[in-house]
Amino acid sequence: MNKEENFINTxxxxxxxxxxxxxxxxxxxxxxxGNIVPNFKNPYKCRExxxxxx
Numbered sequence: 001m002n003k004e005e006n007f008i009n010t011x012x013x014x015x016x017x018x019x020x021x022x023x024x025x026x027x028x029x030x031x032x033x034g035n036i037v038p039n040f041k042n043p044y045k046c047r048e049x050x051x052x053x054x
């Protein structure tokens with residue numbers, strides 16, 4: 001497995017945690033902001049200088 005395939009597999013790997021938060025229906029649901037947790041495997045980062053104009 002090359003580096004790119006490994007990266008893609010890491011992004012989309014299924015874990016018990018990811019399956020637990022997967023919606024069981026196609027309905028829109030409301031949830032508390034406190035239930036949102038960061039995905040530490042996310043390759044995209046926000047730099048402080050990018051956030052200043054916002």
